[in-house]
Amino acid sequence: MNARQLGCGMLLLLAACDPGGAATAERPAPHWPPVPADAQGLRHVYPGESIQAALEAAADDPEHKRVAVHAGSYRPDAARQALIWFNARHDGVVLEALGHVVLSAANPDAGNPSRFGFPALVNHVVYFGDGVGPDTVLRGFEITGANGFVTRAGTPPSIQPPLDAPRLQPTTFFYTDGGGIKIFGRSYPTIERVSVVDNYASPCGAGVSIEHRGYTEGEVVFRDCIFRDNRSPLTGAAVDLLDHELGSAAVFLNCLFVGNASNSELDKRGRKYGKWKPLHGCGALTVFPHSRVRVDRCTFTDNRNAVDDSASGNRYTRSIFWRNQLPGGWAPEAPYELDLADGDGVSDCVAGGDLVDLRGSIPAGKNDLAGPEPGFDQRFVPQHPAYAEVGYRPPEQR
16 A cells, blocks of 8 residues: 555545534544656546545646546545535646546445445535636546435535635535535536436435525536436436525536436435425426526437426527436326426427427427437437437547
8 A cells, every 4th residue: 555545545534424414523634645746747546546635736736737537446435525525725626537437426345234325425426616617627537326325524624615605604405415516606617528327316416416506607517428327306316406596507518318317206305305396397407496507419318307497598409308208206297308487598409208398488490399219329329310410429429
């Protein structure tokens, strides 16, 4: 075991679990093992080493901000709030995968099988906190394994240093939502070529939870991302843009949403909050009132509903919404493609399913709402010529 591995292991041993999920005192900050940059200014992380140590080293370096994580699986060894985290001191850091890199919330060898959420050991795989701008980049990872685990125990150091702004005090959803990725406060990272796969969170936002609390002068950008097989009892199994009174903001460019199941079986935590949209349920992408979203050249298929958007002025362009009728769930009424409070911003899209436009808000003249069978291949590229200019394409095919 080298010095970097030893430092990581000591950190993980310090991050003990709080079985009841209650708030506990934050532990002293660890001494991070050094992670020097190479001649090209790049810091390297290999399996068994600490990604967070490299992020801290990059944060301290005024010039060399890139961290490369080499192929393998990276997982927590003890319970804490996040596997890796970014806050204001990490602004401008670029974290990228070299080869197939899996960041997982789960570690069945270290967790307590009797605790809710096992084998997950973290609330969020990746956390982006207040003070992160668009030059902060996450690129090329698979993010998986979240399973409804929640701890409020202090991670050394905290994933979110204390904030003075009254609107930015953490509440329950800070801990519970965003099993794959949690984005909080004035945080506007760029997320590219990331696959968010097979995560569960309760009550909402299994894949990604965005909680800007009304600070929407910036937006999170997702480019060439895949959201697949994420599950939540209530809203936004793939992505949830909170919140009901203040709003969040995001852009989705060339992204694929498939197999995401909102409105899943209600667990004990989910039952506390009641059912948002109790008849037809919510979509893979949930946009709460006052939130802002732009969706361009994306594909939604085989989700339990595609999009529910309760805000106004949002744009959906050149996208495919095809048979988002994944069976199951608690909603008593039929599944739908789009439930939009304001459909005027939908243009050049192709959709098909038993119930395409739940509210009748989408201008049919600017869209094809009864499209032909797309003929998706194994990578969800449509083969029918009617879809030549719409929907997701793997980045290497564009």
